[in-house]
Amino acid sequence: ETITVNTSAPLLETETSELGQVVDSQRAANLPLNGRNFAQLALLSAGTEPSEPGARDEKSFGFSSNGARSLQNNFLLDGVDNNSNLPDLLNETNFVIQPPVDALQEFKVETNAYSAEFGRGNGAILNAVIKSGANELHGSTWEFFRNDKLDARNYFDDPTKPTPPYKQNQFGGTFGGPVYIPGVYNGHNRTFFFVDYEGLRIRQAQTQSAFVPPTAWRTGDFSSLIDYTTTTGVDCNGVATYAGEIFDTRGTQASASSPTGLCGVPFGYDNSGQPTNIIPSTPAVPGGGSLDPLAVKLAALYPAPNVANNPSINYLANPVLSETRNNFDVRVDEKVSDFDSTFFRFSFENQPSSIPGTFGGLADGGGFFSGVEDNSYRSFATSWAHIFTPRLVNEFRLGYNRINSQRFQLNSDTNVSAEIGFPGVPFAPGIGGLPQLTFNDVATLGSPTFLPSKELQNSYVLSENLTWARGRHTAKFGTEIRREEFTIFQPASPRGNLAFSSTFTDNPADPGTGGTGFASFMAGLTDGGSINNLHNVDYFRWTYAGYAQDDWRVTNKLTLNLGLRYELFMPVTERHDELGNFDLSDPSTPTIFVPKGVNAQLTPTIASEVQVSATGSPSLINVDKNNFAPRIGLAYQLTPKTVLRSGYGIFYGGQENGPCSNPSPGFNPPFFVSQSFTTPCIAASANPAVEDCSTTGLSHLSDGFP
Secondary structure (H helix, E strand, O other): OOOOOOOOOOOOOOOOOOEEEEEEHHHHHHOOOOOOOHHHHHHHOOOEEEOOOOOOOHHHOOEEEOOOOHHHOEEEEOOEEOEOOOOOOOOOOOEOOOOOHHHEEEEEEEEEOOOOOOOOOOOOEEEEEEOOOOOOOEEEEEEEEEEOOOOOOOOOOOOOOOOOOEEEEEEEEEEEEEOEEOOOEEOOOOEEEEEEEEEEEEEEEOOEEEOOOOHHHHHOEOOOOOEEEEEEEEOOOOOEEEEOOOEOHHHOEEOOOOOOOEEOOEOOEOOOOOEOOEOOOOOOOOOOOOOOHHHHHHHOOOOOOOOOOOOOOOEEEOOEEEEEEEEEEEEEEEEOOOOEEEEEEEEEEEEEEEEOOOOEOOOEOOOOOOEEEEEEEEEEEEEEEEEEEOOEEEEEEEEEEEEEEEEEOOOOOOOHHHHHOOOOOOOOOOOOOOOEEEEOOOOOEEOOOOOOEEEEEEEEEEEEEEEEEEOOEEEEEEEEEEEEEEEEEOOOOOOOEEEEOOHHHOOOOOOOOOOOHHHHHHOOOOOEEEEEOOOEEEEEEEEEEEEEEEEEEOOOOEEEEEEEEEEEEOOOEEOOOOOOEEEOOOOOOOEEEEEOOOOOOOOHHHHOOOEEEEEEOOOOOOOOOOOEEEEEEEEEEEEOOEEEEEEEEOOOOOOOOOOOOOOOHHHOOOOOOEEEEOOOOOOOOEEOOOEEOOOOOOOOHHHOOO
16 A cells, blocks of 8 residues: 655745745756855845955855844754854855755745744854755766856956966765665665765966066166156255155255255256156265165065056966865764654865965065965764654754864965065064065065964854644744854964055155155165064853744634744853953053953053053953843735735844954953054154154164064
């Protein structure tokens, strides 16, 4: 005797007030997704918008739901937490595991008025479920590719050359069925497995354009900048000054006739008596300015200009980005008895990348999102469901997620500063490279700030849900406990950074009419910079939540969804109690609070102005204990084709992806120390005999950091 049951999902949901959408496996696999990222499916739901341009999660298709921050969304995989809690989303994704879309049984997005079972943030709930095996063997394979033969050229690429290379291959497969070991075990109707694998290979030329110093500038010749047709006054010698002229501010003099009280001295005159706009290799007069020997060495690191007749861009390159990803999931489902079932899932993903900077080599010139990157992910989830009676069901879930994300600047293990002869730049494995040098007129030189960055996440999740159906009521009760560790090592400026503007080659008598940042650099005069110590911050946080939910079918047409959730977001603590926070309530005695028992010392400069008080709690703040979140909703079927929904709820955004980055209490004194170098005044003068506005401790670039 055979009984066949056919069923399908109702076309109209009449029993809940929640808003959202379910995407089944067929739609998920068949919809065109760029990069086959399942998070894009969320944008099929009403009320969602992509993350704002420049958002840290933009690359991974982050989105905002009904105006909430994109970092407030809650990602679940098989009902277990799948959120990235890296301190500043170094991996640029909101989630831990990205399963292949072919491996998804369904994908559900809830955007509003969802039940008290869900919390954590005030955004959307995204719950993806990986397929399980069945009594029959099933599988699939795929490959998708893109390349430069199918794509157009970038607007800035050289039209006389072939389209830069681009190769992208995404491939994989799934396989599932019963666990069957001949002669040993037959898992039909009992034990099932499902595995998937996906690989991604991207080799893509990046169009990098910049304005690099013209060849003449690198030897101190800025004669191309001066405009002899536009006078701006006279210098200290009574000779006319011109727009675009550079001045030797080490020789600036006082002048009663000047509106600023100062007059400028050029680096030299030609035979006709006009300023040459050339910085000499040796001072023309004692104490005068000349080419800084370190600046000459550093300028030589720039690549030669290779674009002509463009005042904004004179350098173009196509270095190749390399990205590799390998990920797989293994899921085993077991029917223990007619009353008990369980599943186990393990997920693995590795994603190394090489992201080129503007120049490469010792010059680097890259930003925070360039360098050598490696993201690795691990996830474990298990569930046990027990049927006490047909009306009483319990489910217990346990999960663990780990992310190890790191990005290093180019030359991270090379002591470039020592090779060049840049004094005062510290070196250790991982922090090699040059200081970052920024200019107001040419491209950045050196290694980026905030690299290296190393971020680590360990998340432990336990949840319990009990469902009881009685009459017209379906009640659900549950709890969730999360322990999260998120570690960040991200020194802002481990090699130091320096900025160069036109100030120290500008016209002292008429500021803004002369000077250039690169000329100031070649003269060895910086506007300032900073350098800081190396400090690792190891944050922890506990979260406790409980809820009760009753879905009451009052009539055949009216359903009420009533719930209450309570969430206790414990404050963030640090493994070694290395947290500091400022108390400026009494300006006469500014204080930095640290946890009780911590013996912390400030640097002498700060200690002369600020005191330390070791009287704080481990988190330095009080616990917020009043996070009660009621949920009320109704669904009323007006006609067979029309349902009216209404909902109200309080949602606490006590936790979001990317918490506690730099800055945060772990990056405050006395544990994280930064030394800043600033100018004492703003005049275009570096002459100690008149007015010395050069950067304290860095009046000559060749002397390096003190």
